[in-house]
Amino acid sequence: MSDVLARPDLHPLRDDADWWRQAAVYQIYPRSFADSDGDGIGDLRGIRARVPYLQGLGIDAVWMSPFYPSALADGGYDVDDYRDVDPRLGTLADFDDLVAALHEAGIRVIIDIVPNHTSDRHEWFREALASPRGSAARARYVFRDGLGPDGSLPPADWTSAFGGPAWEAVGDGQWYLHYFATEQPDLNWDNREVRDDFLRTLRFWSDRGVDGFRIDVAHGLAKRLDDDLPDQATLDSLPRDGAHPLWDRDEVHEIYAEWRRVFDEYTPPRTGVAEAWVESHRRPRYASVDGLGQAFNFDLLEASFDAAEFRRIVDANLALAAASGSSTTWVLSNHDVVRHATRYGLPEPSAPGEKHGAAWLLSGGATPPLDRERGLRRARAATLLVLGLPGSAYLYQGEELGLPEVAEIPAAERQDPAYFRNPGVDIGRDGCRVPLPWTAEGDSFGFGPDGAHLPQPDWFGEYAADGQVDDPTSTLSMYRRALALRHDLQGAEELEWVPTPDPDVVHFRRPDGWEVVANFGTEPAPLPEGSVLVASGDLVGDRLPGETTAWLRR
Numbered sequence: 145m146s147d148v149l150a151r152p153d154l155h156p157l158r159d160d161a162d163w164w165r166q167a168a169v170y171q172i173y174p175r176s177f178a179d180s181d182g183d184g185i186g187d188l189r190g191i192r193a194r195v196p197y198l199q200g201l202g203i204d205a206v207w208m209s210p211f212y213p214s215a216l217a218d219g220g221y222d223v224d225d226y227r228d229v230d231p232r233l234g235t236l237a238d239f240d241d242l243v244a245a246l247h248e249a250g251i252r253v254i255i256d257i258v259p260n261h262t263s264d265r266h267e268w269f270r271e272a273l274a275s276p277r278g279s280a281a282r283a284r285y286v287f288r289d290g291l292g293p294d295g296s297l298p299p300a301d302w303t304s305a306f307g308g309p310a311w312e313a314v315g316d317g318q319w320y321l322h323y324f325a326t327e328q329p330d331l332n333w334d335n336r337e338v339r340d341d342f343l344r345t346l347r348f349w350s351d352r353g354v355d356g357f358r359i360d361v362a363h364g365l366a367k368r369l370d371d372d373l374p375d376q377a378t379l380d381s382l383p384r385d386g387a388h389p390l391w392d393r394d395e396v397h398e399i400y401a402e403w404r405r406v407f408d409e410y411t412p413p414r415t416g417v418a419e420a421w422v423e424s425h426r427r428p429r430y431a432s433v434d435g436l437g438q439a440f441n442f443d444l445l446e447a448s449f450d451a452a453e454f455r456r457i458v459d460a461n462l463a464l465a466a467a468s469g470s471s472t473t474w475v476l477s478n479h480d481v482v483r484h485a486t487r488y489g490l491p492e493p494s495a496p497g498e499k500h501g502a503a504w505l506l507s508g509g510a511t512p513p514l515d516r517e518r519g520l521r522r523a524r525a526a527t528l529l530v531l532g533l534p535g536s537a538y539l540y541q542g543e544e545l546g547l548p549e550v551a552e553i554p555a556a557e558r559q560d561p562a563y564f565r566n567p568g569v570d571i572g573r574d575g576c577r578v579p580l581p582w583t584a585e586g587d588s589f590g591f592g593p594d595g596a597h598l599p600q601p602d603w604f605g606e607y608a609a610d611g612q613v614d615d616p617t618s619t620l621s622m623y624r625r626a627l628a629l630r631h632d633l634q635g636a637e638e639l640e641w642v643p644t645p646d647p648d649v650v651h652f653r654r655p656d657g658w659e660v661v662a663n664f665g666t667e668p669a670p671l672p673e674g675s676v677l678v679a680s681g682d683l684v685g686d687r688l689p690g691e692t693t694a695w696l697r698r
Contacts, residue, residue, distance in 0.1 A: 157247055161412040164356060164438065165471040166634050167204035167536045168627055169254065173479050174211045174233055175220065176579040177541055179592025186579065188234035188242050190592070195245045197609070201544060202627030205252035207358050209479055211239070215265055217327035218306075218561055219479070219577065221256075221360060222263040226345045236352075243353040252355040254417070259342055260361040261328040269329050277318050284338055286321040286330045286369065287314075295319075300373040307566035323364065323390070325561045333365040333399060346406045350414050362418035362430060362439075366396035384423060392422045400435040407437075417473065424460065428468030438470050440538070444530065445475045446500075449488050449522045449691075451650050451664035455641075458533060462639070465535065471637055472535040476526060477543050483576050484526065486549035489519020501549065505571040509551030520546045521691050524622060524680035525662055528693035529650065531626045532660035534637035539623075542580050545607045546619035549575040550600075557599055574598055584608040617682075625678045629695065633658045642672075649688075657698040666690040674698045 178190030188211065198206065210220035213230045220230070229239055243253050262269055268284050275281035277289070288311070291297040295317025302310035304323055311319040312326050321330045331338050346357065368389050374382070379389065386394040400416070407414040416436030420427060430439035441464070443457040465472040476484040482501035491512050493500050504512055523546065531537055553574050558564075560572030578598045582590030584605040591600070605611075612618035635655035642651040648665030651672065658677075663669045668687035674696030676683065681692040688694055 157250055157252065159412050163204065163252060163412065164415045164417075164536060166534065166637065167252070168202070168531070168630065169205045169207050169536060169538045170198060170201065170203040171207045171209065171478060171538060171540045173209045173219075173541060173577055175216075175597060176577050176591075178580070178582070179588070179596070182593035182595075183232065184588075184592065184595045184597045185232050186591070187232065188229065188238040192238070192242045192245055195242075195249050195251070198246070198251060199249040200624065202624055202631065203251060203539070205254055205355065206246060207254040207538070208256065210256045210258060214263060215327060216559070217263070218325045219559065219573075221258050222261075222265075222325065222327050223258050224263045224265045225267075226257075226342075227348045240352060247353065253353065254356040254358055254415075255349060255354050256360060257342075257345070257357045258360040259331065259333075260364045261322065261324060261330045264327045264329055272320075272329075273314055277316065280337075282318075284332055284335050286332050286367065287318050288321070288369070288373070290317055290319050300379075301376050302373075302379065303376055304565070306562045307570065321369075325565075330367070331365075333367070333396075339399065339402065343402065343406055346403060346414070347409075350406070350410055354414070355412075356415035356417065359416055359418050359436060362400075362436070363392040363396065363420040363422050364390060365399055366393040368393065384426075386426070392420070392426055397429055397435055400430070403436065404434055424464060428464055428470070431465070431468040431470035433469050438473055438536070439468075440473050440475060442475055444526075445477070445481060445484075448492060449526065449664060451648050451662070454526075454529070454662075454664070455650055458639075462534065465637075473538055474530045474533055474535060475538045476523070476530060477540040477576070478538070479540065479577055480573055481576065483540070483543065483547060483549045485519045485523040485543070485546055486514065486516075487519070488522035488526070489515040489517075489548075502571070505549070505551050505575060506568070507551075514548075516548055518691070519548065520619070521681060524619060525664075525691050525693040528622070528626055528678065528680045528695065529660060529662045531630055532652075532654065532658070532693075532695060534639055534654070540576070542607075544620050544623040545581070545609060545612060547580075547607050550578045550598075550604075551575055552601055553578075553599055559598065578604075581605060581608040583610045622678065622680060626695070629677055633697075644669075648690075659696045659698065660693065661688060661696065662693040663688045663690055672696060 175186045177186040178194050179186050180189035211233045213224040213228055214220045214222050229236055246253055271281040272285055288299040289295050298311035298319055304310040306325055310323055313319050322328050382388050384392050417438040418430040418436045420430045420439050427439045430436055441461045447453045461472040487500050490504055558574050560574050562570045563572030579591040579596040581604040588596040589604050612620035639652045639654055642653055644651050646669050649669050650662045653659045668689050671686050671688045677695040679694040
């Protein structure tokens with residue numbers, strides 16, 4: 145199958161400092177992509193074997209989620225060693241081979257950096273636990289004395305992002321902060337040693353050929369924790385305007401200015417993209433030329449399938465990108481959210497602030513009802529619109545197969561700490577991390593020789609890559625066609641809105657006569673004049689069916 149999917153016509157890599165501005169980036173969750181040795185866990189050699197598939201897909205870069213040594217308390221985001229590879233996934237030599245193979249295929253490499261916290265197995269944290277209060281070892285992390293006469297009470301009543309307390313006692317009257325899992329102690333970025341060590345890490349991977357970095361929790365590194373800590377209610381009520389004790393502090397950009405100087409030591413300069421959940425008007429600083437270069441915009445990921453909402457989000461984010469001098473990023477799915485082929489097939493959330501898909505996941509996929517066919521139809525339409533926009537598009541592994549979320553994972557086989565720390569409230573993110581189906585048959589649908597670390601449902605074979613490669617109507621074929629056209633058509637980072645009489649229809653024009661028309665409604669709409677290049681569904685004469693997108697050229 146891999147040989148069939150190879151596309152030798154893709155452009156080779158060039159020393160282009162702006163390669164990332166309108167790149168199509170494919171996120172790989174390594175442990176769930178492809179397993180080469182039969183232990184049920186995806187690995188670097190598994191990814192290496194699928195490079196022809198990635199080349200055939202037509203992407204410009206891959207972003208690899210963490211592959212570092214880890215106890216997997218949080219899916220690899222609890223890092224034991226930032227400058228090594230988890231032995232279950234391979235070796236540094238395997239990593240070098242993978243980078244070389246991807247580069248030879250014309251594909252850049254972005255890797256995840258997790259700077260907010262380490263694993264509790266990291267050598268620094270083990271040293272901190274073995275050292276007394278006030279020691280240099282503890283100063284690398286956020287330690288505080290406990291309250292009460294013997295320090296047996298936490299310094300504050302803070303709740304972690306995964307549920308449960310955010311402070312953990314170490315047995316000598318002190319506690320450490322872990323805003324995420326207990327096994328993820330937060331680093332102290334006021335400490336010069338911490339800053340210098342991450343500069344070494346950036347150079348270590350850049351020297352091995354890495355082209356860029358995705359920065360996890362980029363808005364959380366700088367913290368200002370006074371002796372008198374606010375309670376959780378006060379913390380939640382404080383504005384995030386640059387002075388919040390934990391989030392999006394202005395001084396975080398001093399850290400990234402140092403990182404930018406490291407990035408610029410290389411030709412072409414290394415790039416960064418911030419995972420920064422901040423107020424939209426504060427996003428440009430992360431994406432500035434003096435900072436990381438790009439910042440994720442997750443607005444479409446959180447949006448309803450609605451024409452007016454999509455158009456508003458596109459306008460707002462193109463304006464933000466212009467303000468930073470960067471390009472925007474478009475995301476519909478990733479390793480932290482319900483896949484968009486499922487979100488679009490579920491009823492809209494019934495309560496303000498309700499997480500889309502949470503009720504369905506908590507019910508094990510029983511209720512509310514999922515319209516899988518409609519979800520895929522809408523997902524294809526939304527994807528084709530996004531791939532037509534100026535800026536970079538981030539794709540999540542499996543979305544090119546139309547994969548839905550997996551809800552029916554038994555409790556005993558779940559892995560996400562959010563599920564265990566918030567029982568009955570948060571089902572976790574395992575459903576979008578189930579290993580991919582490469583073949584319609586086989587014990588693990590071609591993922592590996594012997595099983596998968598998360599259970600794959602029986603219906604997964606319906607979405608297998610080998611069943612889609614020769615089908616011109618498949619989701620995989622649509623992605624390949626659209627990505628190939630995108631390479632040929634992509635010009636200036638501009639679009640011009642074309643007025644439409646139907647409020648459910650979005651129509652814009654890109655340079656050189658490339659046009660994108662998306663019908664968010666349910667009734668057919670007139671199709672503009674022009675040659676149809678690709679469509680997310682079957683067209684009916686000169687009509688664009690509901691929940692369908694088409695690209696045209698005049």
